Amino acid sequence: MSIEIDKRLSLDNLRAKHPLIQCLTNEVAMNFCANVLNALGASPVMSFSPDEAAEFVDNANAITTNIGTLTREKYAGIRLVMERAKVLGKPVVFDPVAHFATSFRRNATKHLLELSPKVIRGNASEIIAFTAKTSAHGVDSHAEGESRFNAAIEAAKQTKAVIAMSGKTDFITDGNEHILVEGGHSLMSKVSASGCALTCVTGAFTALAPDQALKATVKAFATFSAAGAIAGHQAKGPGSFVPLFIDALAEMDDQIVDRSVSIRPWQNDGIAED
Numbered sequence: 001m002s003i004e005i006d007k008r009l010s011l012d013n014l015r016a017k018h019p020l021i022q023c024l025t026n027e028v029a030m031n032f033c034a035n036v037l038n039a040l041g042a043s044p045v046m047s048f049s050p051d052e053a054a055e056f057v058d059n060a061n062a063i064t065t066n067i068g069t070l071t072r073e074k075y076a077g078i079r080l081v082m083e084r085a086k087v088l089g090k091p092v093v094f095d096p097v098a099h100f101a102t103s104f105r106r107n108a109t110k111h112l113l114e115l116s117p118k119v120i121r122g123n124a125s126e127i128i129a130f131t132a133k134t135s136a137h138g139v140d141s142h143a144e145g146e147s148r149f150n151a152a153i154e155a156a157k158q159t160k161a162v163i164a165m166s167g168k169t170d171f172i173t174d175g176n177e178h179i180l181v182e183g184g185h186s187l188m189s190k191v192s193a194s195g196c197a198l199t200c201v202t203g204a205f206t207a208l209a210p211d212q213a214l215k216a217t218v219k220a221f222a223t224f225s226a227a228g229a230i231a232g233h234q235a236k237g238p239g240s241f242v243p244l245f246i247d248a249l250a251e252m253d254d255q256i257v258d259r260s261v262s263i264r265p266w267q268n269d270g271i272a273e274d
Contacts, residue, residue: 008209009219011254015041019061019207023200024048024078026068026097029193032242036197039249040223042204048077057084062207064200065112067105068097075108082115091118091210094161095199100129113159118213119206120155121164121199124148130155149266153178162213164202166195170221171266174214181218183225183261185232187241198224218263226260227252 007013020043025033030046037044045060047053050073057063063085065078085092094117099109120127128151149171156163156175165171170181188194202220209216231244 005219006209006212006215009205009212009216011041011223011252011257014204014208017061017208018043019204020045020059021200021203021207022047022053022056022060022063022081023066023203024053024074024081025064025066025095025196025200028069029066029196032191032193033197033200035246036249037200037204039246040201040204040252042207044200048074048081050076050080053077054080054084057081057088057090060085060090062091062093062203062210064093064095064203065117066095066097066196066199067099067108067112068095068196070105070108078108078112079115082112082117086115089210091203091206091213093117093119093121093199093203093206095121095196096126097122097196099126117159117161118210119162119164119202119217120159121166121195121202121217123166123195127152127155127163127165130158149173149178149268162217164217164221166198166221170225172214172217172221177214178266179214179218179263180266181221181225181261181263183222184228185241187232187235187238188228188245190238191242191245194228219257222257222261222263223249223252226257229260230256 022045023033034044096109099105131151131154152163152165153173156173162174172179201224202217205216205220227245227248230248231241234244235241
């Protein structure tokens with residue numbers, strides 16, 4: 001690991017602090033996200049009902065929001081939670097799943113971005129769509145070309161959030177500093193809830209050092225990738241990968257992360273992209 005990481009972001013500290021992460025994720029991912037956070041040492045709460053969700057913010061250390069299975073009720077809950085989080089200064093990690101796909105999602109995302117999420121995590125198509133028209137048709141669409149990194153940088157400047165772009169090579173930027181995270185395993189892309197779970201893990205690390213959102217996001221991505229690499233080498237397919245991945249997170253330490261993942265700054269150095 002070539003990037004110095006804040007000591008508050010150690011796995012030992014995460015397990016000692018046991019941060020409470022309010023996860024307004026989608027129904028497809030809820031169980032997996034909760035198991036991932038529990039294995040890592042954080043504590044998940046999954047309420048999104050407008051009747052109670054905002055109350056949970058008072059006790060949460062960080063919030064993650066996800067529009068993967070968006071309904072009017074869920075949007076209302078997410079909006080109330082993000083409004084309360086902004087008032088209290090609690091960090092929010094926003095996952096704008098396929099935000100470009102329908103007018104409902106586009107409008108919801110526009111209003112949620114006004115509530116100042118600390119981190120925005122998405123795939124290349126989702127991030128590029130913040131700054132340009134895209135031909136993407138789903139959450140698994142992949143953009144190619146060097147422009148995706150530049151689009152992420154522009155998105156960070158426009159939103160004033162850390163942009164975390166998932167891919168074979170992850171790209172994380174606050175608009176000024178740009179970090180590549182390389183590792184993981186191809187089976188990670190075969191598990192439909194893996195991106196949603198990564199959003200929740202990013203929330204767990206951001207809770208430890210909300211003033212260092214870029215480094216917290218890098219540590220989250222690196223930890224997630226390290227667990228994916230370990231599980232992928234043992235798994236026979238995506239079905240066996242999931243329990244092995246959760247076990248790997250439970251047994252993860254900072255030394256394993258350092259050995260398993262490459263982290264380095266990016267300065268438009270011509271790296272081959274996904």
